Amino acid sequence: MKVLMFGWEFPPHISGGLGTACDGLTRGLAKNQVKVLFVMPSASGDEDQSAVHIINASDVTAFQTRKEARELFEKVQFLKVTSNLIPYLGPDEFEEKVDLEREKEWNEFRISFGQKFKFSGKYGSNLMEEVMRYSLVASAIARQNQFDVIHAHDWLTYMAGIAAKRVSGKPLVVHVHATEFDRSGENINRQVYDLEKRGMEAADRVIAVSNLTRNIIINNYHIDPSKVFTVHNAVDFSTVENREITRGVPEKIVTFLGRITFQKGPEYFIEAAYKVLQKTKDVRFVMAGSGDLFNRAIRRVAKLGISSHFHFTGFLRGEDVKNMFAYSDVYVMPSVSEPFGISPLEAMKANVPTIISKQSGVAEVLNHAIKVDFWDVNAMADAIYGLLTFPALSAMTVRCGLEEVNALKWDNAALKVKQIYESVTEEKI
């Protein structure tokens, strides 16, 4: 079994959980005898290729000959962002007009896509253009390689997946790590939503990272439930390290670690902190991360008058994240909407008792984290207080939590993914 996989990022250069998940999944697939050709827009060359073969889209020309160009142009017509709708024309006039338009487009296409394109691979302002170009390159890659199934991760790569499917005729699996509703709440970006929906509709199977996400896919994207499968993410920790940290403060520490954005629910953490601090001053709260609600968070903390016990660290990376976990007595993830959520697993791995919102996918696989509704700051405060106050509670969540996290293996998740591959490749035969 060989898979052509489209991703957007891969460790070590990652900005979110997507790259880490791709890394874990491909390693798991390798152990399950599945070969992966991993395409990404901009590889740096220092990626670990022990489990995958990485194709750098920036090194690929979309086509070499005029014939190839013409074929691509015909097959990937659907990618055009501009609309063919022209008002007030009769059918004949319309056809004439459209032919003219197409000829113009074809010329533009040949010129602009005839050479290699240097992708940034970031999430910048010309993201849409990169997404479109990525799909063109994808169709070229699909023509140049042999594989049994196509796997595309998140909306940025869905178009690439569709293009590859059109060119090769192989089945397409799209993997939903997050939806537009998770990123933006109800005020979604229509263009992104449309791309997501097209990807899911074109796919032979849709993989969701949690039942929560699966429900969003079914209810908000109206995808046939029989082709949507949940495969929970896993986590592989390369090293177990018990850090010895000397603390500068005697109080216990309760930590929020993540982007300070609407999706992560930072304001609920602040309100819960306020409630706890009214009862005891023997605790400090830390909000680690940055984001568009950062300033608002600081203002709210100041207004509540708890700044002496509430600290902001700004964005943390690498070693600092590990140190932060080592400092913590309680980790809280109050996410409003979290398709999966890997950081509670990292906290539990670091022996930190963990509180998670019921609105997170990870809540579906964890028994030994305390679960609260994100909006229920009373329950959240109560859980924080309980973990700080009752030694048996923190001891048990830590002990059982560690066992639980250790049992979540990418090998098992990858096996499920492999079975999904098999179900579509068999269908095709």
Next chain:
Amino acid sequence: MKKTLCLYFQVHQPYRLRQYRFFDIGKNHDYFDEFANKTIMARVASRCYIPANRIILDLIKEYNGAFKVAYSISGIALEQMEQFAPWALESFQELAQTGHVEFLAETYSHSLSSLISPRKFKDQIKVHVKAVEKYFGQKPKAFRNTELIYSDTIGEMVANMGFTTMLTEGARHIMGWKSPDYLYVNALNPKLKLLLRNFRLSDDIAFRFSDKKWADWPLTAEKYAGWIAGALEQDDIVNIFMDYESFGEHQPASSGIFDFIKAMPGMILNHTNLEILTPSQAAAKHQPIAPLNVPYAISWADEERDISAWLGNELQSEAFQNLYKIEDLVRQSNDPDLQRDFRRLQASDHFYYMCTKFFSDGDVHKYFNPYDTPYEAFINYMNVLSDITLRTPKK
């Protein structure tokens, strides 16, 4: 000599806790969810206690005393009945007046005190015995411990209090090849006779009656009487012990459970050579065949039939230890409100809610559990316990 069928039903309702946040600690001493407790008591009374008692009363009259049953009603269930459904209490009193119903003693709070201290255990039994005398006008001679928890030493304590009969589980890991359908005695004090629950025949009604996937569904009174008669071809006594709420609550009226109960005694009394006795009568009549060795506590719960449903993890142990730390002080306090609340907090149910076994097995646990997770149950309970500890005068 006639072989015996013995029926005992457990009646218990805990005082469920309200959501008690840590900000309430030291400020609010109102721990119990009155709305839930009231509605549940009223519901169970109308679905189970009232209709089932009516049927039992009719059967006693119909068979002129040849049909008998035993009940154990926990003290906190009696309290709630008096408070929220006095008509249910009256209907039990009406049963008591027939003279064919035996009331058993247990710990007043349906507590786990037998596992921590003989003195606390005895104190609570005495309080319950008084309550039974007060409500039903009889002094219990037979004893059943919370969830049928039993061990050699618990049995010895019970014997020393003057009880002659005790009920427990015919746990498979204790019985081995032996049948539960005989009279046994305590291994340390042979004066205490033991009646052992026949869990298969009991659970046929309590758990399987309405299960359409069960091979023997639907269970008819005729079929069931045949099984009992079959078991008693060789053995002496079949003990059918179960929660009274099985009738109408766990097994809904629509399953036909009430018709089954109406028909069953007739099948036994008219078509077999068996008699129906209460636990004390059964124990007095038959000869014990052997002492029963139970070094570690058993119960009637779950597959394990041990105490791990209440004291199986560190949350439960912590809560349990902390609860009984203040027991002496509460007793010395002369504060009736404090003592009342403390009694209610001892109910085994609060510990059952903290059980982590249900992650793997246990629809039964879920049915009885008002909390989503054992962690929530623990946090809530410990908050309450923190408050009552603050309330308790320190010498």
